[in-house]
Amino acid sequence: MALRLYNTITRRIEPFVPLAPPRVTIYTCGPTVWTYAHLGNFRTFLNQDLLRRYLEYLGYDVFQIMNLTDVDDRIIAEARKAGKTISEHTQPFAEAFFEDRDYLGMQPAHVYPRATGAVESMVRLVQDLLDRGVAYRAEDQSVYFAVEKFEGYGRLSQLDKRELKVGARVESDEYSKENLRDFALWKASTPADEAVGAAWDAPFGRGRPGWHLECSAMALEELRSRFGIATLDIHAGGVDLIFPHHENEIAQSEAVTGQPFSRLWMHGEFLTVEGTKMSKRYGNFLTVRDLREEGVDPAAVRMLFFQTHYRKQFNFSDASLAAAGKGAERIGELHQRLLATVGGTLGGEPGEAGALLERDVGRALDEDLNAPNALAAVSNFVTTANRALDGGEWSPAEAAGNLQILGRVTEVFGILPRRPAEDPELARWVEGKIAERQKARSAGDFSSSDAIRDELAAAGIVLEDTPQGARWKQRGS
RNA sequence: GGCGCCGUAGCCAAGUGGUAAGGCGGAGGUCUGCAAAACCUCUAUUCGGCAGUUCGAAUCUGCCCGGCGCCUCCA
Numbered sequence: 001m002a003l004r005l006y007n008t009i010t011r012r013i014e015p016f017v018p019l020a021p022p023r024v025t026i027y028t029c030g031p032t033v034w035t036y037a038h039l040g041n042f043r044t045f046l047n048q049d050l051l052r053r054y055l056e057y058l059g060y061d062v063f064q065i066m067n068l069t070d071v072d073d074r075i076i077a078e079a080r081k082a083g084k085t086i087s088e089h090t091q092p093f094a095e096a097f098f099e100d101r102d103y104l105g106m107q108p109a110h111v112y113p114r115a116t117g118a119v120e121s122m123v124r125l126v127q128d129l130l131d132r133g134v135a136y137r138a139e140d141q142s143v144y145f146a147v148e149k150f151e152g153y154g155r156l157s158q159l160d161k162r163e164l165k166v167g168a169r170v171e172s173d174e175y176s177k178e179n180l181r182d183f184a185l186w187k188a189s190t191p192a193d194e195a196v197g198a199a200w201d202a203p204f205g206r207g208r209p210g211w212h213l214e215c216s217a218m219a220l221e222e223l224r225s226r227f228g229i230a231t232l233d234i235h236a237g238g239v240d241l242i243f244p245h246h247e248n249e250i251a252q253s254e255a256v257t258g259q260p261f262s263r264l265w266m267h268g269e270f271l272t273v274e275g276t277k278m279s280k281r282y283g284n285f286l287t288v289r290d291l292r293e294e295g296v297d298p299a300a301v302r303m304l305f306f307q308t309h310y311r312k313q314f315n316f317s318d319a320s321l322a323a324a325g326k327g328a329e330r331i332g333e334l335h336q337r338l339l340a341t342v343g344g345t346l347g348g349e350p351g352e353a354g355a356l357l358e359r360d361v362g363r364a365l366d367e368d369l370n371a372p373n374a375l376a377a378v379s380n381f382v383t384t385a386n387r388a389l390d391g392g393e394w395s396p397a398e399a400a401g402n403l404q405i406l407g408r409v410t411e412v413f414g415i416l417p418r419r420p421a422e423d424p425e426l427a428r429w430v431e432g433k434i435a436e437r438q439k440a441r442s443a444g445d446f447s448s449s450d451a452i453r454d455e456l457a458a459a460g461i462v463l464e465d466t467p468q469g470a471r472w473k474q475r476g477s
Numbered sequence: 478g479g480c481g482c483c484g485u486a487g488c489c490a491a492g493u494g495g496u497a498a499g500g501c502g503g504a505g506g507u508c509u510g511c512a513a514a515a516c517c518u519c520u521a522u523u524c525g526g527c528a529g530u531u532c533g534a535a536u537c538u539g540c541c542c543g544g545c546g547c548c549u550c551c552a
Contacts, residue, residue: 029552030552031552032550032551037552041551041552045552069550074550157480158480237552239481239552240546240547241551241552242547243547243548244550245551267552268552269482272545272546275544275545276545277545279552307489307491308491313483317488317489319501320489322501323489323500324489327499327500330500330514334515337515364491370491372490372499372500373491373492373498375491375499376490376491376499379499379500386515387515387516389515391516441510444510446511449511450512462513462514463512465509471513471514
């Protein structure tokens with residue numbers, strides 16, 4: 001059993017072999033902080049989070065880099081509109097991104113380099129490319145990458161098989177390029193850029209970095225300074241980044257290093273809404289803050305996203321989110337039940353059910369991160385465990401061992417529903433009500449006991465009568 | 478126009494040559510004072526359509542129908 005992943009560059013599922021195990025370096029293209037990231041963006045990030053967690057589960061020592069793009073056309077336009085500098089404009093959105101990340105329970109990347117903080121290394125990279133003759137300064141004072149000078153350009157996106165749509169890439173400000181496919185490394189500064197603080201000095205002229213430059217510069221910077229290498233193990237992003245973004249990153253980086261920029265390229269598919277790609281452009285987007293305001297449990301979101309394979313589009317709907325939430329709750333219920341069964345038992349030895357769970361989840365995730373299949377295994381385990389618990393078939397030790405495995409596995413997905421924070425005051429009130437109800441029940445006064453249950457329900461408290469007395473929990477909220 | 482992806486039950490979704498995972502929903506049952514939670518049984522003779530290859534196809538090939546994406550600094 002070994003992990004296999006789909007590699008965009010070979011279009012095949014292949015064994016995952018890191019450059020220097022147990023270390024695994026991952027670069028994930030992060031958000032452009034011109035506004036709030038939407039759920040579609042987070043689908044990609046969440047799938048990367050799953051990859052990260054599974055690699056760590058397998059024992060790899062992961063180093064993850066996620067960039068924040070904090071200078072680009074949209075940011076400059078928005079900053080201008082608001083009369084702010086770009087950093088004034090992006091700061092709140094960067095903070096919001098981290099809040100959303102934490103809310104969704106994503107593992108933080110090890111570093112979050114920002115484009116504006118890496119201008120120096122970007123300038124060096126451009127200079128290097130100029131020195132090597134694969135880049136040139138055009139009449140408009142911008143610096144472009146000469147695509148024809150880089151052998152193998154277009155390998156990732158299979159450009160050789162395509163024909164350009166007539167008129168597709170011809171824009172007024174690109175007339176200076178020698179070749180239509182050449183792309184900007186450094187854009188000569190304009191008054192608009194200067195007005196919002198988006199211009200830097202460089203030997204080849206004052207300007208700002210092109211979009212693709214930052215990822216190459218920052219990734220190489222981190223790899224070189226920390227590990228003395230120039231090749232990533234995994235580079236991940238959304239499918240829309242295959243071309244031109246990642247294609248250009250490869251060209252820029254490899255033209256300088258002569259080494260593969262990344263051994264593996266992973267691309268996640270889109271989230272759609274009513275069949276159409278979720279996008280700011282179409283206005284059909286939802287943000288994480290929207291969900292938070294509705295009181296959605298992040299476990300439901302994770303469950304929903306992981307129920308579809310990352311390389312397949314899937315359509316978001318409130319109904320499917322609610323259904324996924326129910327599924328996550330069922331797993332959470334069992335988790336609680338096992339905790340109660342285990343009591344203070346330490347250690348424990350996993351039984352057959354736990355071993356099966358671990359094996360099936362591993363098999364599924366090993367095959368290109370087949371999370372849907374892995375979750376099916378979890379679900380089967382839940383049924384098996386509940387049945388065993390109903391029949392009193394598990395000793396505390398066996399329950400403890402199985403619980404440990406369930407915990408390890410669900411940790412990979414991060415799908416255990418959040419338990420409401422302990423509120424002593426609320427707890428005291430609820431316990432009081434439960435005692436009151438119990439008294440009524442013992443006396444056979446069921447209309448009173450039901451009234452109390454209704455009262456609690458109205459407060460969002462759900463009761464479950466068990467042989468050990470009433471359990472309670474907060475619903476939804 | 479070029480390149481690519483998808484179409485599986487009421488809904489969501491695995492499965493890519495050997496006879497349809499899983500979740501949600503629904504029906505009935507067990508347990509319960511009634512519930513809740515859990516469990517049990519049932520819920521696709523069939524995988525967009527039509528041909529073909531094969532002992533055998535949801536899985537391979539061809540055509541058709543329907544939907545989506547990239548080629549636009551969009552995850």
